[in-house]
Every structure is written in C-alpha cells, then in structure tokens.
Amino acid sequence: xxxxxxxxxxxxxxxxxxxxxxxxxxxxxxxxxxxxxxxxxxxxxxxxxxxxxxxxxxxxxxxxxxxxxxxxxxxxxxxxxxxxxxxxxxxxxxxxxxxxxxxxxxxxxxxxxxxxxxxxxxxxxxxxxxxxxxxxxxxxxxxxxxxxxxxxxxxxxxxxxxxxxxxxxxxxxxxxxxxxxxxxxxxxxxxxxxxxxxxxxxxxxxxxxxxxxxxxxxxxxxxxxxxxxxxxxxxxxxxxxxxxxxxxxxxxxxxxxxxxxxxxxxxxxxxxxxxxxxxxxxxxxxxxxxxxxxxxxxxxxxxxxxxxxxxxxxxxxxxxxxxxxxxxxxxxxxxxxxxxxxx
Amino acid sequence: xxxxxxxxxxxxxxxxxxxxxxxxxxxxxxxxxxxxxxxxxxxxxxxxxxxxxxxxxxxxxxxxxxxxxxxxxxxxxxxxxxxxxxxxxxxxxxxxxxxxxxxxxxxxxxxxxxxxxxxxxxxxxxxxxxxxxxxxxxxxxxxxxxxxxxxxxxxxxxxxxxxxxxxxxxxxxxxxxxxxxxxxxxxxxxxxxxxxxxxxxxxxxxxxxxxxxxxxxxxxxxxxxxxxxxxxxxxxxxxxxxxxxxxxxxxxxxxxxxxxxxxxxxxxxxxxxxxxxxxxxxxxxxxxxxxxxxxxxxxxxxxxxxxxxxxxxxxxxxxx
Numbered sequence: 001x002x003x004x005x006x007x008x009x010x011x012x013x014x015x016x017x018x019x020x021x022x023x024x025x026x027x028x029x030x031x032x033x034x035x036x037x038x039x040x041x042x043x044x045x046x047x048x049x050x051x052x053x054x055x056x057x058x059x060x061x062x063x064x065x066x067x068x069x070x071x072x073x074x075x076x077x078x079x080x081x082x083x084x085x086x087x088x089x090x091x092x093x094x095x096x097x098x099x100x101x102x103x104x105x106x107x108x109x110x111x112x113x114x115x116x117x118x119x120x121x122x123x124x125x126x127x128x129x130x131x132x133x134x135x136x137x138x139x140x141x142x143x144x145x146x147x148x149x150x151x152x153x154x155x156x157x158x159x160x161x162x163x164x165x166x167x168x169x170x171x172x173x174x175x176x177x178x179x180x181x182x183x184x185x186x187x188x189x190x191x192x193x194x195x196x197x198x199x200x201x202x203x204x205x206x207x208x209x210x211x212x213x214x215x216x217x218x219x220x221x222x223x224x225x226x227x228x229x230x231x232x233x234x235x236x237x238x239x240x241x242x243x244x245x246x247x248x249x250x251x252x253x254x255x256x257x258x259x260x261x262x263x264x265x266x267x268x269x270x271x272x273x274x275x276x277x278x279x280x281x282x283x284x285x286x287x288x289x290x291x292x293x294x295x296x297x298x299x300x301x302x303x304x305x306x307x308x309x310x311x312x313x314x315x316x317x318x319x320x321x322x323x324x325x326x327x328x329x330x331x332x333x334x335x336x337x338x339x340x341x342x343x
Numbered sequence: 344x345x346x347x348x349x350x351x352x353x354x355x356x357x358x359x360x361x362x363x364x365x366x367x368x369x370x371x372x373x374x375x376x377x378x379x380x381x382x383x384x385x386x387x388x389x390x391x392x393x394x395x396x397x398x399x400x401x402x403x404x405x406x407x408x409x410x411x412x413x414x415x416x417x418x419x420x421x422x423x424x425x426x427x428x429x430x431x432x433x434x435x436x437x438x439x440x441x442x443x444x445x446x447x448x449x450x451x452x453x454x455x456x457x458x459x460x461x462x463x464x465x466x467x468x469x470x471x472x473x474x475x476x477x478x479x480x481x482x483x484x485x486x487x488x489x490x491x492x493x494x495x496x497x498x499x500x501x502x503x504x505x506x507x508x509x510x511x512x513x514x515x516x517x518x519x520x521x522x523x524x525x526x527x528x529x530x531x532x533x534x535x536x537x538x539x540x541x542x543x544x545x546x547x548x549x550x551x552x553x554x555x556x557x558x559x560x561x562x563x564x565x566x567x568x569x570x571x572x573x574x575x576x577x578x579x580x581x582x583x584x585x586x587x588x589x590x591x592x593x594x595x596x597x598x599x600x601x602x603x604x605x606x607x608x609x610x611x612x613x614x615x616x617x618x619x620x621x622x623x624x625x626x627x628x629x630x631x632x633x634x635x636x637x638x639x640x641x642x643x644x645x646x647x648x649x650x651x652x653x654x655x656x657x658x659x660x661x662x663x
C-alpha cells in the first residue's frame with residue numbers, strides 16, 4: 001500500500017513537471033532564441049510588491065537594471081520605471097507539441113521591461129524560457145531513446161527467451177558485447193562517426209537513435225529472463241497443447257507478463273538517457289545552438305568566469321535534481337510493487 | 344584451469360568483437376582528419392593525398408583493420424594524426440594519470456563503504472541507518488555532472504584547492520617531497536568527487552549483502568555460542584557476504600579507465616577522458632580506437648578477475 005501511495009505521488013509530480021515542459025511556450029515569457037544583447041548575464045529579476053513610497057500592490061512589478069553611472073558599482077534597479085507583471089499576455093508565437101500555434105503567455109511585462117526569472121545568459125536570452133524549452137529537447141531525447149532500447153529489448157529478449165537454443169546463445173553473446181563496452185566511450189566513438197556539420201535536428205535524431213540502439217542489452221536480458229519463466233507456466237503450456245501458434249502465445253500469454261518489467265525499465269532508462277544527452281551536449285558533442293537543451297544550458301559553466309561570477313547560471317543544474325529524484329522514486333515504487341505482485 | 348582457459352577464450356572473442364565494431368563505426372564517418380586540410384588553399388591536394396596514403400587511409404576497410412590488428416598485437420596502437428606521434432606512449436602516459444585518479448578514489452570509496460555498510464546493516468532500521476539511507480538516496484539522484492560542477496564552483500569560489508591540471512606551473516623546480524604534495528593537492532578534488540559519485544552504490548551493496556547474511560541461522564548460532572559480536576561480524580559474516588562484493592570490486596577495477604571521463608573533463612585532469620573528447624572532435628581515429636580498446640580491455644579483465652576471485656573464494660561455484 002505504501003508503495004502505491006509513493007508511486008501515485010511520484011506520477012502526479014512527474015505529470016506536473018512534464019506539463020510545464022510540454023507547454024513551455026505558454027509558461028515561458030519569451031522565445032528561447034530571443035536575444036537582448038544589451039543585457040548579458042542579467043541576474044534573476046526580483047519581483048516587487050511594495051513601491052518606493054511603501055505602498056503595497058497585489059500585482060507584482062519589476063524594475064529594469066540600468067547602469068548606476070558610477071564606476072565600480074555595476075547596475076542598479078531603475079526605480080523610476082516600474083513594469084507591472086501582466087498575466088495571459090500576447091507575445092512571441094510558439095507551438096505546443098509542434099502542432100497548436102499560439103502567442104498567449106502566462107505572464108510577461110511590457111516592452112522595455114524585461115523579466116528574467118532565472119537570469120539571462122551571455123546573449124541576454126532568458127534562462128527560464130530556455131530551461132523550459134530545453135526540457136522539451138532533453139526529455140524528448142530521453143523518451144525516444146528509452147522507447148527504442150525497450151522495443152529492441154522486447155524483440156531480442158522475447159525471441160531469445162522463447163526459442164532458446166543457439167538463437168538464445170547468439171543473441172545473448174551479442175548483448176554481452178554491448179554490456180562489456182564502456183558505454184559512454186562507445187557513445188563518444190559513435191558520435192565521432194557522425195558528421196559534425198549537419199543540421200541540428202539531424203544531429204539530435206541521430207544522437208538519440210544511437211543512444212537507444214546501444215542500450216538494448218540490459219532490457220533484453222531482463223525480458224529474456226521473464227519470458228523464460230513465463231513460457232513454462234502451466235497455462236502457457238496448456239495453450240500450446242491446444243495448438244496455439246507461437247505468435248499467439250507470445251502476444252497473448254508471454255509478453256503481457258513482461259509489462260511490469262518494461263514499465264520499470266522505462267522509468268529507469270528515461271532519466272539515464274536524459275543524462276546522457278545532457279552529458280554529450282555539455283561536452284560539445286550533442287545538440288548545438290541555437291536549439292536549447294539542458295546540456296547546452298550547463299555547458300556555459302565550463303568557462304571559469306561564468307562559474308565564478310554568475311551564480312544563477314547554476315540554477316538549471318539544481319532544478320534537475322528534483323526531477324531525477326521523482327523519476328527514481330517512481331522506478332523504485334514500481335519495482336517494489338512489481339515484486340509484491342509476482343510473489 | 345579449464346574454466347580459466349574457457350573464460351580467457353571468451354574474453355578474447357569479446358574484445359575482438361568490440362574492436363571490429365568500433366573500427367567499422369569509426370570508419371563509417373564521412374571525412375577524416377585530413378579532410379579539413381582540403382579547404383586550406385595553402386595545402387595542395389597532392390599533399391593531402393600523399394598524407395592519406397602515408398597513413399594508409401586510402402586503403403579498404405578490411406585491409407586497414409588487418410594492418411591495425413597486426414600492429415596492435417605487437418603493441419603498436421597506430422599513429423595519432425593530431426599529435427604526430429605513435430598512440431601507445433601518448434595513451435600510456437594519460438592512462439597513468441587516470442589510474443592515479445581512479446585508484447585513489449576507489450581506495451577512498453571502498454574504505455568508507457565497507458565499514459559504513461557493515462555499520463548500517465548492524466543498526467538496520469535505527470535512526471543512523473535511516474539517515475544514512477536518506478543521504479545515499481539523495482546522492483544517487485544528484486547527476487555526476489552537477490556534482491562535479493558544484494565541486495568546481497567550490498574550488499573556484501574558495502580558492503582552497505588548485506583547479507585544473509595535475510601540477511602547478513612551478514612543478515619542475517620543486518624537490519621530490521614538494522612534488523608529491525603538489526600532485527596530491529591537485530588530486531584531492533577530482534578524487535573526492537569521483538569517490539562521492541561511486542560511494543552510494545557501493546554502500547548499498549555492502550549493506551544489503553551484510554543484511555542478508557546477518558539473517559542466516561548460522562549467525563544466530565554463532566551469537567548463541569557467545570562469540571564476541573566483533574568476531575561474528577568480521578570473521579563469520581563478512582567472508583560470506585563477500586561474493587557480491589568481489590563481483591562489484593572487479594567491476595570497479597574494470598571501470599578504472601572509463602569511469603572518470605566526466606570528472607577529468609570538468610576538473611581538467613590530464614587523463615584519458617580529455618584526450619578522447621579532443622580526438623573525437625578532430626577525428627583522430629586511432630587515438631579513439633586506442634582509448635576505447637584500452638578501456639574495454641580493462642573492463643573485460645576486471646570482470647574476469649572478479650570471476651576468478653569468486654572461483655577461488657567461493658567453494659559453491661567450484662562445485663557447479
């Protein structure tokens with residue numbers, strides 16, 4: 001029962017986080033590529049509720065940063081021009097899931113004002129918007145790669161476990177080859193084989209499919225194990241005795257028994273692949289500019305001056321931790337739940 | 344003995360498979376190290392052609408693989424285009440640095456994991472164990488990338504640790520003792536980061552292995568005989584719990600070359616990691632091949648070592 005509650009909690013949180021990312025265009029005040037060249041590395045914009053005269057407002061407002069005019073003091077807030085934060089404003093056009101076009105944003109401020117909730121990067125692009133849009137790329141990478149791995153895993157593991165014999169031996173030895181490789185190294189080696197100068201979307205798709213293709217061995221092994229024991233269960237043997245074909249047996253009786261493992265594997269693999277994409281992009285081998293991904297958001301931290309002077313560039317990294325926590329919690333609960341079901 | 348020979352044969356086959364696989368993939372790439380030279384008006388196309396044929400890049404794939412394999416069996420991993428030198432000494436020097444780093448961190452992680460794991464297995468369910476469990480779960484969810492960046496931030500902000508490289512600029516002027524201190528100072532941060540990254544997994548395994556053994560009847564019998572708790576734990580329980588730990592130890596030996604890529608790149612430790620990333624960007628194929636092969640050899644050898652150790656340590660396996 002406790003595991004079920006844990007699972008429900010994790011799934012709810014996960015859904016909330018994912019909908020933020022899916023509707024990035026709506027929640028983000030700006031487009032991910034909009035540059036404000038005059039405002040590089042702006043610190044996170046503070047939301048104010050009290051003005052200079054001490055009056056309290058319900059609607060939050062912000063001040064732009066301007067040059068203080070004195071050397072060595074940097075920027076100060078421009079108290080003469082408050083910009084109230086408006087909700088449901090029209091702004092940069094975007095598409096949700098690549099289909100529904102809109103230009104409605106949850107919040108925004110009027111033009112010369114700028115709202116950077118997580119600060120801005122070297123080109124004056126809003127980090128908050130880039131974090132949300134970057135999540136789309138990174139999560140999509142994780143999802144596609146995980147689906148690919150698991151589907152190959154089902155086919156290979158199912159065949160190996162169901163037919164056994166030399167087929168099994170051959171497929172599992174092949175899988176060992178993939179398990180024996182240092183996979184991050186292999187990913188690099190494969191990335192080296194891809195041309196460096198092709199369109200960013202092609203890079204993305206190639207990268208994702210390579211990640212997915214490399215990772216099939218572990219799910220295949222697990223599925224093979226389940227199939228091995230499943231095909232010896234009495235009702236499967238009975239169905240075979242009634243003359244059921246292999247395809248029918250696999251579809252109706254054997255593969256449904258692997259769904260629990262599949263789900264657990266998916267929840268484990270998605271964050272792993274998200275991390276792989278982040279790592280590759282961080283090292284400059286993944287998805288490149290101008291597409292934002294969580295890896296490219298972090299890669300600016302490789303420069304010492306960014307790391308030491310602009311603490312808010314670190315925020316995306318910190319926001320990843322709760323996401324992974326939720327994913328692992330879900331996987332953990334699924335595993336426990338699955339265990340208690342089979343026992 | 345027969346078991347040993349069979350395992351060795353399998354390992355060799357595996358390595359051969361890995362080498363063919365990575366070789367083919369690397370050569371599938373359009374263009375090579377010399378292609379950007381074609382765009383350079385100062386280099387004639389004849390020079391490029393000559394360079395390519397000098398390094399054998401104009402030959403067919405199986406021929407090149409044959410040449411490469413033949414050379415590798417003689418200990419020559421081929422030429423590095425970018426460094427204009429053989430790959431072997433280049434790789435060996437970098438591998439030494441990597442092993443210094445991973446060896447230190449492994450020592451650190453295991454020396455912490457075993458006593459802590461035993462302790463929390465003994466105090467299972469008490470607040471100490473629960474707190475430890477919460478900390479390890481939390482550490483598991485922190486991506487390594489973020490962890491290393493935090494350490495880098497710490498180093499840059501506080502200035503307590505030197506960042507980047509393995510030695511200070513004045514290294515050659517120092518005497519032996521100061522040289523060792525200098526390397527140790529540079530080593531501290533990356534080794535600590537790597538140890539923190541691996542500790543949670545080790546700790547969990549030690550704890551669960553010990554818990555399983557401590558529930559066994561023979562432990563209760565030993566306790567009932569009035570044998571001191573310390574002796575029960577270390578002399579009776581630990582050797583029985585060792586089997587999964589030996590496998591794990593073999594695995595961590597095996598990843599000694601490949602586990603530290605990220606920490607090396609982020610904290611700029613001059614190991615194999617940065618070399619590999621650079622080589623990939625410029626398509627220095629034999630360096631990539633060498634690095635991949637060397638780390639695969641380590642991984643396979645580590646697993647082999649673990650299996651042989653298990654074979655020696657656990658009589659139950661020998662019977663099968």
